[in-house]
Amino acid sequence: MVRRFARAHPWWSIWIAVATLVLLYLIFAIWPPWLIALLGKKKLFLNSLFNGITLGSLYFLIASGFTLIFGLMRNVNLAHGSLYMLGGYIGYLVGDLTGYWLLAFPAAFVAVGLFGILLQYFVFRRMEGEDIRQTLVTLGISIVLADIMLWMFGGDFYNISPPSWLSGPMDTFFVTGVKRSSGELIYLKYPLVRIAILIASIVIGVGMWLALNRTRIGMLIRAGVDDRDILSASGIRIQLVFVAVFAFGAGLAGMAGVVGGTFQSIAPGEDIRFLLASLVVVIVGGMGSIPGAALGAVIIGIAEQFGSVYFPTYAVVVTFLIMVLVLAFRPRGLLGRN
Amino acid sequence: MADPAANGNTDSGGSRIGRVPAGYWLAGAFLLVVPSFASNFVMYQIFGWSFILGMISLSLMFLAGYGGMFSLAQMTVAGLAGYVVAICGTSAITDISQNWPWYINIPAALLIAAIFATIVGWLAVRTEGIYTIMITLAVASAFFYFTRQNYVLFNGFSGFNGIFPPQLFGVDWRNPIAFYYLALFWAVFWYLAVLYVSRSPMGLALQGIRDNPRRMAALGFDVTLHRVAAYTFAAFPAAIGGILLTWQSAQISPGTAGIGPVIDILVIAVIGGLRHPIGPFVGAFVYVILKSFSIDILVALGMAGERFQLLIGLGFLAIVFWSPDGLLGLWAKLRDLNRRDPLIGRLVRRL
Numbered sequence: 001m002v003r004r005f006a007r008a009h010p011w012w013s014i015w016i017a018v019a020t021l022v023l024l025y026l027i028f029a030i031w032p033p034w035l036i037a038l039l040g041k042k043k044l045f046l047n048s049l050f051n052g053i054t055l056g057s058l059y060f061l062i063a064s065g066f067t068l069i070f071g072l073m074r075n076v077n078l079a080h081g082s083l084y085m086l087g088g089y090i091g092y093l094v095g096d097l098t099g100y101w102l103l104a105f106p107a108a109f110v111a112v113g114l115f116g117i118l119l120q121y122f123v124f125r126r127m128e129g130e131d132i133r134q135t136l137v138t139l140g141i142s143i144v145l146a147d148i149m150l151w152m153f154g155g156d157f158y159n160i161s162p163p164s165w166l167s168g169p170m171d172t173f174f175v176t177g178v179k180r181s182s183g184e185l186i187y188l189k190y191p192l193v194r195i196a197i198l199i200a201s202i203v204i205g206v207g208m209w210l211a212l213n214r215t216r217i218g219m220l221i222r223a224g225v226d227d228r229d230i231l232s233a234s235g236i237r238i239q240l241v242f243v244a245v246f247a248f249g250a251g252l253a254g255m256a257g258v259v260g261g262t263f264q265s266i267a268p269g270e271d272i273r274f275l276l277a278s279l280v281v282v283i284v285g286g287m288g289s290i291p292g293a294a295l296g297a298v299i300i301g302i303a304e305q306f307g308s309v310y311f312p313t314y315a316v317v318v319t320f321l322i323m324v325l326v327l328a329f330r331p332r333g334l335l336g337r338n
Numbered sequence: 339m340a341d342p343a344a345n346g347n348t349d350s351g352g353s354r355i356g357r358v359p360a361g362y363w364l365a366g367a368f369l370l371v372v373p374s375f376a377s378n379f380v381m382y383q384i385f386g387w388s389f390i391l392g393m394i395s396l397s398l399m400f401l402a403g404y405g406g407m408f409s410l411a412q413m414t415v416a417g418l419a420g421y422v423v424a425i426c427g428t429s430a431i432t433d434i435s436q437n438w439p440w441y442i443n444i445p446a447a448l449l450i451a452a453i454f455a456t457i458v459g460w461l462a463v464r465t466e467g468i469y470t471i472m473i474t475l476a477v478a479s480a481f482f483y484f485t486r487q488n489y490v491l492f493n494g495f496s497g498f499n500g501i502f503p504p505q506l507f508g509v510d511w512r513n514p515i516a517f518y519y520l521a522l523f524w525a526v527f528w529y530l531a532v533l534y535v536s537r538s539p540m541g542l543a544l545q546g547i548r549d550n551p552r553r554m555a556a557l558g559f560d561v562t563l564h565r566v567a568a569y570t571f572a573a574f575p576a577a578i579g580g581i582l583l584t585w586q587s588a589q590i591s592p593g594t595a596g597i598g599p600v601i602d603i604l605v606i607a608v609i610g611g612l613r614h615p616i617g618p619f620v621g622a623f624v625y626v627i628l629k630s631f632s633i634d635i636l637v638a639l640g641m642a643g644e645r646f647q648l649l650i651g652l653g654f655l656a657i658v659f660w661s662p663d664g665l666l667g668l669w670a671k672l673r674d675l676n677r678r679d680p681l682i683g684r685l686v687r688r689l
Contacts, residue, residue: 074468076468076471076472078471078475130662131468132408132468132471133658133662135408135468135471136604136608136654136658137655137658137659139601139604139605139654140605140651140652140654140655140658141651141655143601143605143647143650143651143654144647144648144651144652144655146647147645147647147648147651148648150647151645151648272479272597276475276476276479276597279472279475279476280476282472283469283472283473283476287469312487313487313488313489314484314487314488315487316480316483316484316487317480317484319480320476320477320480320484323473323476323480324461327461327464327465327473328461328464331464331465332465
């Protein structure tokens, strides 16, 4: 596959190879003074790179559900951010009541997934094939949900605290610099919980890819993304597939809410923020594509972090410029099918 | 002349003026005499604000109803026009405002808004249907965050205040009566303009493209060009609405074109109805009434007063569920109910 790509796009391959080499150098080398003068401290660079990747993993958790639902049902679920927030609040309550952080994840997944089933069964099924109307309904639901949550939880910031075995920094093997006095190497310390979440979302992403490409239900979903009319005509009970996918996507968003509540915090307005993030991620990566969501999430996460570190005033514009560029040259997203 | 509101293209002879149904004359006459009995608050806040929101929603209705393009960036276009008036004209932020006279800064605002809308349109029409909602929502939020962070040009979080309309023809346009007529004039102007364009070759081609882009392309119409031109045209009512909005509140800040207002514009257009240009104004009136009196309504129902969003969200959901054509559709349905023949159950047209 790599060889085929290289043959088809020689210039792209060269650019990607050069960029990878530069990136590897930037990550592993001990920076010479001129580089520090150019980019600032290496610690800053590495921190924003890793923050970007971990933020990207959070975005991926949210956007993968969004893109799956979109790809299969052509339903732009504008209530996806509200599902994220709902999951965050539920996770907070469960974590607070039971004292087990890990329990918050299945609780949020199941609760928000059930809510997704209700939505799919009572709302979206009634207006199948009417894309715009479905989208408008999700918009209404998000307005209502946001206000109900504001009503119940108020405007406070809720922070889900990770357990003690996950809090605190962890030593990594990335060199940030050399001590001037002794010549010792300084290694980067990085919050353990972020690394745990990164690994968890990689596991979920790989699991999703395997489920989509290696199982029967995955086969049904892929077929549905390609042509849902033919799929339902061939005797598949497509409504069941729809309900399953919607529940799974909503559950993922709910779980992401717990992650987001641990990373940052849950507060009114976060729903819109993460809805927008998943919109941009999905637009950049390609609608309906899980690998696209992963690629888009990492690009947007890194761009946001680097933007806020290196040009704080225009961080949003960087994200937006990426979206415009992608739209201008590949209207269906980087990995979207034309 | 059975159904002038729903199918505006009926041609049953007679002069143009004579074909206007009586209800429109009544509504027009009523709106003209409102200042004789209404309080300043009603004129300035209720009617003035309804006209302004109606104009901005009208631009969305034009794109969505005739072009099938749900652009959430229309409030952003309005906000941009307001910002240009603040930046080029006079405001309390003297470091940034250029103090140019009105005959430069208003055309500049319209022009910049139109260029911006054209670029947004060019981006948005590369995709179709629901993608448009996503992309324009992303554009709108990028504008919001950008204005909030940029202090050089947009003065960041606090925005501009002290923006007043010019003292033209010796009239103080901030006076409630003058402002009422100003907003009324532009609302009627754009209502008629949208109606006119919808029946012009351009508007008919746009509706054809909405229904079947492939067939229109095969007939030799430039689909992309018509769509982008629709965005450009729709920029003008939005921009005028934005300028009036800025004058009405004498300020503009990122929140003016924030995510909430952006979605409100869509809500207004959908509640009113996307079939006819009167819809957005009906929707805007309902929205403003709800927003102004929701506290009283909710308290009367025994609920906390701040649940306005819940009320509007539930109303929006109900409309989308039961009447996709908004209040106008509801109205048409009710009227048809009366006109249905009880025996055959079919619509009887009154002649």
